Amino acid sequence: MDIDWDLALTSLWPLIEGGLKGTIPLSLASMALGLILALLVALMRLSNNRIASGIGRAYVSVIRGTPLLVQLFVIFYGLPSIGLTIPPWPSAIIAFSLNVGGYAAEIIRAAILSVPRGQWEAGHTIGMSRTLALRRIILPQAARVSVPPLSNTFISLVKDSSLASLILVTELFRQAQEIAAFSQQFMLLYIEAAAVYWVFCLVLSAGQSRIEKRLDRYVAH
């Protein structure tokens, strides 16, 4: 196979642009919303209120038990038939946030449970309420434990965001598909897209190590 180097070069920027304007903002927004949702769900699952913990458990079960692509299609192609039409970008953000929420909830719940009981008690003995102890004492320690698994979730999200191409969101993979269809150079464009995803993920992994180092400063080595 001859490699069309001209096309490889001219298509590189559109792909990167698709990443910077599509993939990355889509992933960041979904991760941020997903984390808020995940914290909420984790707290529901940990609460003594049976209804709250039941709802939390059901949510996690549905999200983890159904394909992300199906969730995305239900929101974008399904909801209009009951009169709720959501444009591509918001649809993608909703689907990805809900998905991250389900997976990250379990990570955060486990991280909270990994903080020793004595830390709650120490918080209480200095007069803290549950909420204050959670915020000042427990979550900062849970954060350290949950960074590596949450980074995995984020990296998966960056890659899974390519599914948004199927609901017409212009992002990295959709750019590759369009250029490939136009030029008929499928192998070249898809390998190139894979390479750009890979570089993005390498950068993210480097960022993860930095965050871990920062959070590790109070731990014995």
Added chain:
Amino acid sequence: MSPTNPEPVLKVEGLRKSFGDNEVLRSIDLSVAQGGVVALVGPSGSGKTTVLRSLNGLEIPDAGRITFDGGPVVNFGSGASKRELAALRDRSAMVFQHYNLFPHKTVLENVIEGPVQVQRRPKAEAIQEAEELLGRVGLAEKKDQYPHELSGGQQQRVGIVRALALRPTLLLFDEPTSALDPELVGEVLSVIKELADEGWTMVLVTHELAFAREVATEVVFMDGGVVVEHGPPETVLRDPREERTRRFVHRLLHPF
């Protein structure tokens, strides 16, 4: 301050607690005088730690009443409210067996967390007081270090300072030296002794009978969830009336 002060700063009446089928407290009565040092001693499983933790609202008894002079009065049984537990914690502060310092905060941050975040005292004032207290236990130069950088004895002294910084009426110690290497026990006991000499009111659970004999104004011997006998240390620890106490003291003094 005299231990025979008629008005007790703390009164405990009829405390009961079960964990499932296991009845760990069967009606405990206790009173602590202003400036008094009460040592709770007894075999493990006797309920002494449960009594101590109840005083700080870390354990919720099934029945009974805890009365602090000047409030609060907390009646257990009908379910103590959050506000009542908070009121108990306002008056007392616990020093834990395993220190339970906040590992993500420096020594100074550990000490000012309660005064600043809970008691809403000005930060500058809290820092000044914390530095003074740390200086008194010989840890002034450790204030910016993290707990894992300290020895067990140093961590426990920080634990004591963290409790003192709350300005409690009552200091509670839960086996404060039993997690320490033997050579570090002395430095912690001597801090506790100084506090006792200064007139702090305290309740401590301890296995250090020699220490209890030296600092306690009253020794309470518990076994099987009841107070078997109580009184001045020279009586309870040297010349106990009850056979159970005698056997316990003998076992601790002559382990072989």
